[in-house]
Amino acid sequence: MAHKNLSIRILEHDSVEQLNAGERALVDISRSMTEKAYAPYSNFYVGAAVLLENGEIVTGSNQENGAYPSGLCAERVAVFAASARFPGVPMKMIAISAKSACLSIDGPVSPCGACRQVMLEYEVLQSDPIKLLLSKESGKILVIEKVQDLLPLAFTGKDLKRNDHH
Ligand code: THU
Numbered sequence: 001m002a003h004k005n006l007s008i009r010i011l012e013h014d015s016v017e018q019l020n021a022g023e024r025a026l027v028d029i030s031r032s033m034t035e036k037a038y039a040p041y042s043n044f045y046v047g048a049a050v051l052l053e054n055g056e057i058v059t060g061s062n063q064e065n066g067a068y069p070s071g072l073c074a075e076r077v078a079v080f081a082a083s084a085r086f087p088g089v090p091m092k093m094i095a096i097s098a099k100s101a102c103l104s105i106d107g108p109v110s111p112c113g114a115c116r117q118v119m120l121e122y123e124v125l126q127s128d129p130i131k132l133l134l135s136k137e138s139g140k141i142l143v144i145e146k147v148q149d150l151l152p153l154a155f156t157g158k159d160l161k162r163n164d165h166h
Contacts, residue, residue, distance in 0.1 A: 109135070
């Protein structure tokens with residue numbers, strides 16, 4: 001029997017001022033993207049901005065639907081758009097922010113399980129980490145070094161590899 005401990009490193013900044021210029025710009029864009037959310041049912045407005053290795057920034061916001069499960073989170077809107085527009089171009093960083101007029105948001109928004117899984121797919125594919133910057137409209141920023149940190153023991157496409165007999 002073996003005990004295995006997993007640990008993750010999270011950097012917590014008090015405000016955007018403590019980030020470097022590139023990180024700060026991306027957080028600012030994700031914050032401004034909350035204004036573009038279509039979230040009439042939850043009133044929870046999320047913005048995401050993906051910085052690609054080629055310097056492009058692809059953005060997204062959550063898009064809800066009257067048939068609730070048909071909507072999509074900001075992260076997946078942004079990441080799918082990035083991969084659709086720039087297939088195979090590695091993703092360096094993703095900033096995510098949330099805002100609400102009527103809900104009290106405690107701290108930086110944390111991506112849902114499905115979005116973690118989707119972001120991990122591209123991280124595994126490119127084999128370089130995608131840094132995550134989590135925030136809300138103001139205040140603290142959490143920096144996570146790689147998506148894998150938020151999804152330990154993940155199922156990935158590698159688990160679907162065929163063996164030699166097929
Ligand atoms: N949402 C996101 O867009 N990203 C997150 O990280 C958390 C949740 C959206 C989905 C839904 O439109 C609303 O926020 C409430 O769950």
